[in-house]
Amino acid sequence: GQQLNQSPQSMFIQEGEDVSMNCTSSSIFNTWLWYKQDPGEGPVLLIALYKAGELTSNGRLTAQFGTTRKDSFLNISASIPSDVGIYFCAGPLRIIFGKGTRLHILP
């Protein structure tokens, strides 16, 4: 079956730093989705990507649809405390999720 691998599994950064995370798939996707989940809540859609090479921004977040169509990247610039949470990449339709990247911001 399809698998999604997210990297890194966990990140500890200082407030104000930029963050990069990525996701790779065992098969080609035609849509990539990035979600953020806060503790005890459902995932919230951040960015949707529809075309290989596409670069899309949402405020301080920027995501890219990899040219191989088997990977995607999410960058967060100038991190702030409310960025803390778990970031999931996901594929289309029934949505296959990665295991998430846990972002921690050090005081």
Place this chain on the structure above:
Amino acid sequence: DTGVSQDPRHKITKRGQNVTFRCDPISEHNRLYWYRQTLGQGPEFLTYFQNEAQLEKSRLLSDRFSAERPKGSFSTLEIQRTEQGDSAMYLCASSSIRDRGHEQFFGPGTRLTVL
């Protein structure tokens, strides 16, 4: 309409009891999905409906699990004879087939604890 809602938010039950969860999707969305999420994992797909038709079920959905969407609006997920391994967050999501990427919008989840 402010989004997907789920009820209850938390449920504690004893092993062997039956539980039922409800999901109310975004009103114009015709697709509704159920997922299960355990600690440290991403959500795992269980089943989805288009209108009232249940189109796909994961093999994770054992025969103790049943989902319905009788009028194509809200949905219920029932777990019979609960087991401790059923303890998880149960997430509901909805989407519209008119949206380009069928982006799913999630509810807050129902956290089930089986004692």
